[in-house]
Amino acid sequence: MAIKVLKPGLSTTVQDLGRPGYYHLGIPLSGAMDRFALSCANLLVGNEEGAAALECTFMGPELEFTGDATVAVTGAELPARLNGTLQPGWTSFGVKKGDVLAFDFLKKGARAYIAVSGGVAVPLLLGSRSTYTLGALGGHQGRKLEAGDVLPVSEARGAKAGRAVAEDCRRGPGAQAELRAIPGLYWHRVTEPSGRHFFEDSWKVAPEADRIGYRFRDGRPLDFVPRTPPFGAGSDPSNIVDACYPYGSIQVPGGTEPIVLHRDAVSGGGYMMVGTVISADMDLIGQLQPHTATRFVEVDMPAALAARHDRENLLNKVRAALG
Amino acid sequence: MKTRYSFGGDEHIFAEIDETMSLQAFFKSLSITSAVRESRIAGVTEICPANASFQIKFDPDKISPADMLAELTRLESAADKGASVIKTRIIEIPVLYNDPWTHETLMRFRERHQDPAATDLEYAARVNNLGTVDNFVKAHSGAPWFVSMVGFVAGLPFLYQMVERKRQIEAPKYLRPRTDTPKLTVGHGGCFGCIYSVRGAGGYQMFGITPMPIYDPSQNISYLRDAMCLFNPGDIVKWKPITREAYDQALADVEAGKFAPLMRDVTFSLDEFQQDIDGYNRKLDGVLHGH
Numbered sequence: 001m002a003i004k005v006l007k008p009g010l011s012t013t014v015q016d017l018g019r020p021g022y023y024h025l026g027i028p029l030s031g032a033m034d035r036f037a038l039s040c041a042n043l044l045v046g047n048e049e050g051a052a053a054l055e056c057t058f059m060g061p062e063l064e065f066t067g068d069a070t071v072a073v074t075g076a077e078l079p080a081r082l083n084g085t086l087q088p089g090w091t092s093f094g095v096k097k098g099d100v101l102a103f104d105f106l107k108k109g110a111r112a113y114i115a116v117s118g119g120v121a122v123p124l125l126l127g128s129r130s131t132y133t134l135g136a137l138g139g140h141q142g143r144k145l146e147a148g149d150v151l152p153v154s155e156a157r158g159a160k161a162g163r164a165v166a167e168d169c170r171r172g173p174g175a176q177a178e179l180r181a182i183p184g185l186y187w188h189r190v191t192e193p194s195g196r197h198f199f200e201d202s203w204k205v206a207p208e209a210d211r212i213g214y215r216f217r218d219g220r221p222l223d224f225v226p227r228t229p230p231f232g233a234g235s236d237p238s239n240i241v242d243a244c245y246p247y248g249s250i251q252v253p254g255g256t257e258p259i260v261l262h263r264d265a266v267s268g269g270g271y272m273m274v275g276t277v278i279s280a281d282m283d284l285i286g287q288l289q290p291h292t293a294t295r296f297v298e299v300d301m302p303a304a305l306a307a308r309h310d311r312e313n314l315l316n317k318v319r320a321a322l323g
Numbered sequence: 324m325k326t327r328y329s330f331g332g333d334e335h336i337f338a339e340i341d342e343t344m345s346l347q348a349f350f351k352s353l354s355i356t357s358a359v360r361e362s363r364i365a366g367v368t369e370i371c372p373a374n375a376s377f378q379i380k381f382d383p384d385k386i387s388p389a390d391m392l393a394e395l396t397r398l399e400s401a402a403d404k405g406a407s408v409i410k411t412r413i414i415e416i417p418v419l420y421n422d423p424w425t426h427e428t429l430m431r432f433r434e435r436h437q438d439p440a441a442t443d444l445e446y447a448a449r450v451n452n453l454g455t456v457d458n459f460v461k462a463h464s465g466a467p468w469f470v471s472m473v474g475f476v477a478g479l480p481f482l483y484q485m486v487e488r489k490r491q492i493e494a495p496k497y498l499r500p501r502t503d504t505p506k507l508t509v510g511h512g513g514c515f516g517c518i519y520s521v522r523g524a525g526g527y528q529m530f531g532i533t534p535m536p537i538y539d540p541s542q543n544i545s546y547l548r549d550a551m552c553l554f555n556p557g558d559i560v561k562w563k564p565i566t567r568e569a570y571d572q573a574l575a576d577v578e579a580g581k582f583a584p585l586m587r588d589v590t591f592s593l594d595e596f597q598q599d600i601d602g603y604n605r606k607l608d609g610v611l612h613g614h
Binding site: 020021023024025026027125126132134135136137138142181182184185187230231232233234235239240241242243244246247248249266267268269270273275276277278279301304305308312 | 331378520552556
């Protein structure tokens with residue numbers, strides 16, 4: 001069984017839950033930007049949660065199946081049509097040999113996940129099937145899909161059609177997105193009023209928003225605490241001696257436009273970071289469209305851990321219902 | 324040097340050994356991160372040494388952030404007592420300085436540079452008071468460099484020149500980053516050298532290009548078959564200026580699977596190095612060339 005790519009969409013890649021253990025060599029985790037949605041899609045079709053699926057951004061692909069399988073689409077509201085017939089999101093459906101899956105325009109969110117029973121069977125590379133396009137590594141030939149690509153799918157019986165994730169378990173950002181973050185890292189480099197403004201201001205997702213990171217604009221620029229530049233850091237007040245960047249870290253080059261690093265993060269560099277978006281909210285960033293109004297909300301470690309548990313409990317509910 | 328710890332969200336601990344770059348800070352980062360690796364703490368998923376800092380990624384469901392921090396401070400005090408001696412490799416990297424590809428690229432992005440009338444090499448020679456490009460190349464390739472961090476993108480080494488601070492080459496990054504840099508460009512920004520492992524955006528001054536691949540996701544190149552990325556933090560690099568003919572030959576050898584990089588195992592002592600930097604560098608050169 002295979003998937004033929006008739007139209008690739010804007011940016012569709014093979015992703016699973018990622019490739020930990022190589023960040024010290026500059027090879028990022030990669031994997032689904034919305035891991036919750038990927039896990040749900042896989043659970044719906046009867047796969048392991050971390051099976052490889054397709055992540056499509058802003059626009060869906062057009063795919064033909066060469067055999068029978070169970071399919072589910074989760075994440076962004078990107079209405080799927082099987083041979084022209086609308087299929088509900090977050091719900092499994094059967095496909096037969098020769099069926100064509102296409103998509104209407106995006107209604108909400110940014111990234112949809114298409115899981116197929118058995119999972120996309122591109123080769124495992126450093127323990128993962130995820131695509132890291134910047135390093136031309138993994139996935140299908142290390143790149144986003146193109147028309148004419150054929151993706152192998154493992155044979156599997158697949159779960160039955162009509163299984164759905166309950167409405168109250170479908171997670172996504174609100175119209176005004178809120179990203180919870182713990183201040184830290186080089187937080188001491190910004191003045192006290194600037195630190196306050198950072199969390200007060202409403203930011204907008206900039207067009208430069210991809211798997212490496214999301215840029216935000218329209219908030220007030222940061223003022224820095226004066227200093228003599230340390231040797232090796234560079235002369236700009238936002239420069240540091242090049243260091244490792246956490247996933248979710250918020251760097252502010254020149255003090256103007258914050259960038260939140262995501263699953264394909266550059267692993268390090270010379271810009272100060274004001275803090276880090278908590279793990280529970282990383283999925284939400286993957287569903288933000290450009291121009292979305294966003295606020296950063298200051299939280300502490302206990303709140304971050306509580307949010308992490310809430311997310312896990314929500315996933316546990318889905319697991320219990322579909323397992 | 325007092326290590327400053329900070330949580331990066333609920334999954335990372337970031338440790339700044341020193342605000343300022345130095346070999347001492349880098350060695351301490353190497354030493355603590357090796358200790359973390361050896362202690363096999365359950366829940367640790369990434370151990371990343373960097374120039375004068377390091378970062379640990381952990382799963383807070385397996386080890387609480389407070390316990391993780393306690394482990395690190397414990398390992399730090401043990402690492403402080405250790406000797407600054409490492410077993411590592413010295414690797415020779417051939418460089419075609421002033422090559423046509425980085426030259427074409429730097430001309431394309433001239434309006435983003437501090438000195439649009441000069442090339443990056445001419446500019447770097449001037450701001451480092453080295454007079455001519457030839458002198459600059461001699462200074463750049465005369466002493467070895469430490470790989471003090473690997474990252475930004477896959478396999479990219481940050482390099483720290485092994486000379487006294489007053490002789491270290493320094494050059495600012497471009498005023499605005501370029502959107503293009505040839506693959507395998509030898510670059511420099513601040514006090515750090517680098518080799519761009521993949522083509523892409525970049526802000527470092529561009530001095531030349533190496534024919535020797537350092538990252539191979541397809542794992543076809545003989546010496547990258549096991550590792551994919553050539554460099555590890557702690558490796559020592561020595562540049563070797565080459566001619567266009569030698570560059571073309573090396574490229575052909577890489578293509579034919581015949582290219583064998585010159586690399587040797589070596590034990591490095593920070594204390595001995597600091598007592599006689601030039602003498603120690605001559606010894607390293609001896610190790611590299613087998614005399």
